[in-house]
Amino acid sequence: MTLDLDGPEPLYEQIAAILAARIADGTYPPRRRVPSEAGIVEEFGVSRPTARAAVQLLVERGLVVTVRGKGSFVVDEPPQA
Template identity: 70%
Template structure:
């Protein structure tokens, strides 16, 4: 999936959709860390607040959890 920088959907929602698909297909397996904010910013060509919003959306859906001092992980299936 690619991000449509000029489309009507907010970038953070597009990124969250891509990441949710990766969780669903096992690219990001359960109980494993997702890529860091810096790496995601580079991959998608967006700012850190945009990536944080996308991760927040995934957290709201129960797909990722934050472990203080360790990072963000895919939630158990």
């Protein structure tokens, strides 16, 4: 999956979808960290607010939990798509 810079979906939604797919396929297993905002900025070439919005969307969808000072982690049992 790659970002569609000219597509109708906001970049943060596209990034969240890519990260959610990685959670689903086991790239990021339960109880393990997902990329930090800085990591997302570096990998996808987006702004920090965009990276933050992508992580927040994953939190809202119940896929990750954010631990202050530690990062964002995949939940024990991600909801099935």
